[in-house]
Amino acid sequence: MLEAQGIRKAYGGVVALAGVDLTVLPGSVHALLGENGAGKSTLVKVLVGAVTPDAGVLRLGGRELRITNTADAVDNGIAVVSQELSLFPDLDVLSNLFPMREPLRAGLVDRRRMAELARPVLDELGLDVGLEQPVEQLPLDQRQLLEIARALITNPQVLILDEPTSALHARETERLHDVLRTLRKREVAVVYVTHHLEDVLAVCDEVTIMRDGRVAVPSVPARSLTVDRIVQHMLGDKVAAIVEERSHQGDMSFDPSTPALRLENVTVGGELEDVDLTVPCGRIVGLAGVAGAGHRAVLSVASGVLRPDRGRIVLPGGEPLKNNLRGAISQGVAIVSGDRKRYGVMLDKPIWDNVGQVSSVALRRDGMFLRAGRIRERAAEHVKRLGIKTPSVDQEVGMLSGGNQQKVVFAKWLEAAPSVLLLDDPTRGIDVGAKAEIYNLLRELADRGAVQLVSSSDPRELAAVCDEVVVFFNGRVCARLSGRDLDAHTILEVMNTGVPPRDPGPGHGHPVPDGAPGGRS
Amino acid sequence: MSEATAPATTADENAQPPAGRQPQGGGSGLRRFGRTLLAQEYLGVLVATIALVLLIGAFYPRFLQFDQLMSILNSATYIGILACGMAFLLAMRELDLSVGSTYALTALVCAMLVQDGFNSWLSALLAIVAGGLLGLFNALLIQYFGLPSIVATLATLAMYRGLTLALSEGTQVLGPPLEDSFSQVFTGDVAGVPVTGIVLIVVAALLTVVLRSTPFGYRVRAIGSNPDAAAFSGIPVNRVRMQAFILTGVLGGLAGVLTIGYLGAADPNTGTGYELQAIAAAVIGGTSLAGGRATIVGAALGSVLLGVVASGLAYFSVPINWNQFALGAVILGAVSLDSYVRRRRRQATARGPRL
DSSP, rough: OOOEEEEEEEETEEEEEEEEEEEEEETTTEEEEETSSHHHHHHHHHHHHOOOOOOEEEEEEEEOOOOOOOOHHHHHEEEOOOOOOOOOOBBHHHHHHTOOOOOOEEEEHHHHHHHHHHHHHHHHOOOEEEEEEEBBGGGGGHHHHHHHHHHHHHHEEEEESSSSGGGOHHHHHHHHHHHHHHHHHHHEEEEEESOOHHHHHHSSSSEEEETTTEEEEEEEEEEGOOOOHHHHHHHOTTTTTTOOOOOOOOOOOTTSSSOOEOOOOOOOOOOOEEEEEEEEETEEEEEEETSSSOOOOOOOOHHSOOOOOOOEETTTTTTTTOOSSSHHHHEEEEEEOOOOIIIIOTTTTBBHHTTTIEEEEEEEEOOOSOHHHHHHHHHHHHHHHHTTOOOOOSSGGGSSSHHHHHHHHHHHHTTTTTSSSEEEEETTTOOOOHHHHHHHHHHHHHHTTEEEEEEEEEHHHHHOOOEEEEEETTTTEEEEEEEGGGGGHHHHHHHHOOOSSSSSSSGGGGOOOOOOOOOOO | OOOOOOOOOSSSSSOOOOOOOOOOOOOOOHHHHHHHHOOTOOOOOOOHHHHHHHHHHHHHHHGHHHHHHHHHHHHHHHHHHHHHHHHHHHHOOOOOOOOOHHHHHHHHHHHHHHHHTTHHHHHHHHHHHHHHEEEEEHHHHHHHHHOHHHHHHHHHHHHHHHHHHHHTSSSHHHHHHSTTTTHHHHHHTTTTHHHHHHHHHHHHHHHHHHHSSSSHHHHHHHHOOHHHHHHTOOOOHHHHHHHHHHHHHHHHHHHHHHHHHHHEEEEETTTTHHHHHHHHHHHHHHHTTSSSSOOHHHHHHHHHHHHHHHHHHHTTTTTGHHHHHHHHHHHHHHHHHHHHHHHHHHHHHHHHHHO
């Protein structure tokens, strides 16, 4: 029996876990649920020794555990299969199954012994692969099973599955369920972290739901829950707390002649299936889905990064999108990423240098000679307009807070006067005040006629800023929510189940873009 | 100087500007000039060079004679020009180890064309073009085979040098005769300043403008500062890299041509080890190996500093075989000092208020 008691963890003042208890019985599959940021992954990291808690005790079978790294955890019988695949692609199957713990004979790796140990586990999982096969030749689902095999070879008492289905498709999910039943038979205590709520009801014995670093619902039988109740517990009563939700007008119809960003029958192998999307000028459309559902692939396609296998993308001006990033940007597409440190800003450069990056530097709109003074002046206007808190435009961006850094990202794109804004989790990791300011900015841009596509990990954010939210499931559009259907609860429920709300409501008069080819040019 | 009007940047009146890094707040032209000078990244190498010259001069006053200093400038020209190109590459987190070989190969090309009866000026022009092509070849290797620049140019370092040895059959090839106008120009001087030195000064000035005031210069630094953000801003990273490598090759060609003009012959072994000295000069001058920052003037001054050390050693009659060791020690000292100062400065700013 795995017990965690009073686990606390704070990252520099931000409390990730505020005294969490968890009890997992052997031979049971225990679902650990919660929104992004609820503390699930921190708890998992504590259980596997990747993070040392500030306080709290871990016990396994009544014995207190002191684990300081993942190898410790394995030695103590706790194994994890993580979200990101962590196999070595250029090594073969057998070598991948025994990382750092190869059986030895006379100081050399004993591959015959390895094969003897590996075969039964692979058979148990129904994984039919050659032991000498390089892992990079295996399809994704087999790699996922291989990860599970690797964990099982250590003969764990506790197995943690951290969102294993995100890489699996429906058919293989069945396989995973079989695996879970096998584990139950082996008397393994399984902690199952997932976003697929239907899965939970189908296969789990017990459920713990986390919210804001605390346990909202401790260990209840899965039989006693419904998807609807789970979503309610995940969201809590803070739905409207942060930003007032917009009053959504029900009518989403629009004049088909309005200029709009159109995705027509866009298909990208393995990521998007036949996606039709029309975003008229002045409208903010949200994209929702669980990891790998395709909502973020839409942003990649619309920014020219991902080339569609079929279908086409037409910009509001009527011209087809160029299929590379630079081309798209020159056509007036802006990409605001929540990962600002990687894709957004130059941390070691002053604000003004960042502001000029797209318009003056990448697109050369100021001609062949740049005058720093002029870029500075324009940067100062953006600083004022966006309310960036800084002593001057010469401040290094790395010295600013996250919210102000993100405003610098907005400034550099607004400087290029884009017509289409693609926003990927635009308020990730910034404080509530700055979030609200950015939401207002998005509304203001919409009123001035910009096309905006927002993807977000936070359904409340989508409900707060979007006119319409398109929910993706397995690469397809599964629901278009607007009007009174558009709230955080419905978004979360639909993205986790793939089932559109039964009553479509009045907001679903979505005009089908007539697929007539040969658009205006 | 340029329009040095203090821009209206105070967004928040009661916010206190942090110490340093603040643009001119008015004052007399001289003070403003002084402050601009103090803000330059090459300040360290400038001070070090002057201090070293004065130090050697204190022991050997002959060292301070104008002719002596100008001869140091002349000898620093070749590495200086290579270092200017290297500064661009380092600023975008790239490296070209083949510059020394490019230098030798283009010098040989120039001399061989002259031997074949071409006009010396035309030969020089063609040799410079050849340098550009060698740089382009480097860029293509990096782009199409996905090689890190250090690996690709390590290969071309040997290839270009090998080509030089093979084409010259290992012997010197004579360039234009001394009375040719080309040789006349590049062995000459203007008011005592050697023409080669003037070329270095002009190149450094031109490239400073390119780095600081053209979209290309901004792109180079943006890529070095954050390559992903640069690409996601629409900066054509591959094209910029290609341009930078061509520029480096052209500068290698220019240096090669200058040596033909000045020395009158191409030695197949000339320029061996110049790549490392060029990198050293750029880094001593204040260009960051981590990318994002570069100073062309600093790179040129760095090569002058290396020249001062080399000839200073001769004055102190250090045996010639210790030269390499001393140069290495100087590089190590300069780079560690620079790194130390920067770390201190970073800690100082990090302690400042975070908004």
